Amino acid sequence: MDTRHPMNTHFDIHLWMGRQLACIEDALSSWVSAATLVESGHHVHSDLVTAMRYAVLGGGKRLRPLLVLAAFEGVCSGLVQNSLQEEWLEEAARRGAPDQPMYVEKPAETALRAACAVELIHTYSLVHDDMPCMDNDVLRRGKPTVHAQFGQASALLVGDALQSLAFELLTPDDDCVSSAHQARLCGLLSRAAGHAGMAGGQAMDLVSTGQVLTELQLLEMHRLKTGALLQASVMMGAACGDATIDVQQALQTYGAAMGLAFQVVDDILDVTADSQTLGKTAGKDACQQKPTFVSLLGLERANAYAQQLKNQALAALATSGLSNTLVLQELTHLVVDRNK
Numbered sequence: 001m002d003t004r005h006p007m008n009t010h011f012d013i014h015l016w017m018g019r020q021l022a023c024i025e026d027a028l029s030s031w032v033s034a035a036t037l038v039e040s041g042h043h044v045h046s047d048l049v050t051a052m053r054y055a056v057l058g059g060g061k062r063l064r065p066l067l068v069l070a071a072f073e074g075v076c077s078g079l080v081q082n083s084l085q086e087e088w089l090e091e092a093a094r095r096g097a098p099d100q101p102m103y104v105e106k107p108a109e110t111a112l113r114a115a116c117a118v119e120l121i122h123t124y125s126l127v128h129d130d131m132p133c134m135d136n137d138v139l140r141r142g143k144p145t146v147h148a149q150f151g152q153a154s155a156l157l158v159g160d161a162l163q164s165l166a167f168e169l170l171t172p173d174d175d176c177v178s179s180a181h182q183a184r185l186c187g188l189l190s191r192a193a194g195h196a197g198m199a200g201g202q203a204m205d206l207v208s209t210g211q212v213l214t215e216l217q218l219l220e221m222h223r224l225k226t227g228a229l230l231q232a233s234v235m236m237g238a239a240c241g242d243a244t245i246d247v248q249q250a251l252q253t254y255g256a257a258m259g260l261a262f263q264v265v266d267d268i269l270d271v272t273a274d275s276q277t278l279g280k281t282a283g284k285d286a287c288q289q290k291p292t293f294v295s296l297l298g299l300e301r302a303n304a305y306a307q308q309l310k311n312q313a314l315a316a317l318a319t320s321g322l323s324n325t326l327v328l329q330e331l332t333h334l335v336v337d338r339n340k
Helices: 006-010 013-031 034-039 046-056 063-078 083-095 109-129 146-150 152-170 179-193 198-208 215-240 245-272 293-297 299-318 326-336
Strands: none
Touching: 013 063, 013 109, 013 326, 046 109, 046 146, 046 152, 063 109, 063 215, 063 245, 063 326, 109 152, 109 179, 109 198, 109 215, 146 152, 152 179, 179 198, 179 215, 198 215, 215 245, 215 293, 245 293, 245 299, 245 326, 293 299, 299 326
C-alpha cells in the first residue's frame, strides 16, 4: 500500500534535496576551512584542516542534516511562533504557487548550523569507527578512509576536531543563534552522541562481536549506535522551530522508527549490495561476525521489519498535527527503499 500523502504528486523530493544539499555543502565547506577558523580566532594547523575537509567533504547521503531541515520545515509550515518560523514562511511565500508544498531554497541560520553540526558529529564517528582499533576499514564514501590516507594519529585528531567544531557551530559569538536554542541544541546533540547514545551503542557493538544477541539486545544496541543521532536530527529540527510538546512527542516516535529502519536496511544492503554501490566494504559484518538484523531474523523477515518500521514512522507523522509533513514522508520512503 502506498502511504504517501496525496499532495506528493505535486512535490519533487529530489529537487528539494538538491537545493538543501547545495546549502549544506556550501556551509560545510565554509565552516570547515582554514580561513574561517582563523577568522574565529584560532591558530590552525593546515594539515589537520586538510584532513578534516577530506573527511567531511567526501560525499555521503547527508541524511541527518536533511532530517534536521525537513523537521524544521514541517514545524514551520504548520506554526508561526518565532522569528525563525516567520523568516521561513516569508521565504516560502516569495516562492509563490500556494497550492504547492512549501519549501525554501535556503534554510534559516539556526537550522543550517544544526544540520551541519549533526553531520560533523556523524563524520567524526565514521572516522573513529573506521580505525584499526574499531572496525578496521579502509573504504568509506568510495575512497580511502581517513586513517588510510593520513595515518592513525591524524585520524584520531580529525575526529576530535570535528566533534568540537560541531558545538562551535551551535554556539557562535554573535546573536545569530539565541541562547535558548544554543542550550537546547547542544543538549540534544551531546546526549545523542555520548555514553547514552552513539558512543554507548558503539561500546555495545564492540563487545558483541562474535556473540549471539537476542532481538531486544540488538534493538537496544542499534537504538543507541545508529538511532540516537538520527532521532536527534529530527528533534533538533523541531527545536529550531520551537515545536509544541505534542509535536515533539510525535516526531520523537517518528525519529526512533526512522533510526531503526535505517540500520535494518543497512544490514540488508551489507549482504545484498556490492562495495562499489555502497561506497564502503560490503559483507564486512559477516566477516567480522557481528550480530545484525539479517543474521538474527533472516533476509525476508529483516525486509518485512524495515517496512513495518517505515509504516510506524509514517503513522507517527500522521498523528503530529503538522499540516505539512511531505518532505519527512518522502525521506522515510527513500531511507527504507534505498539501494545504497
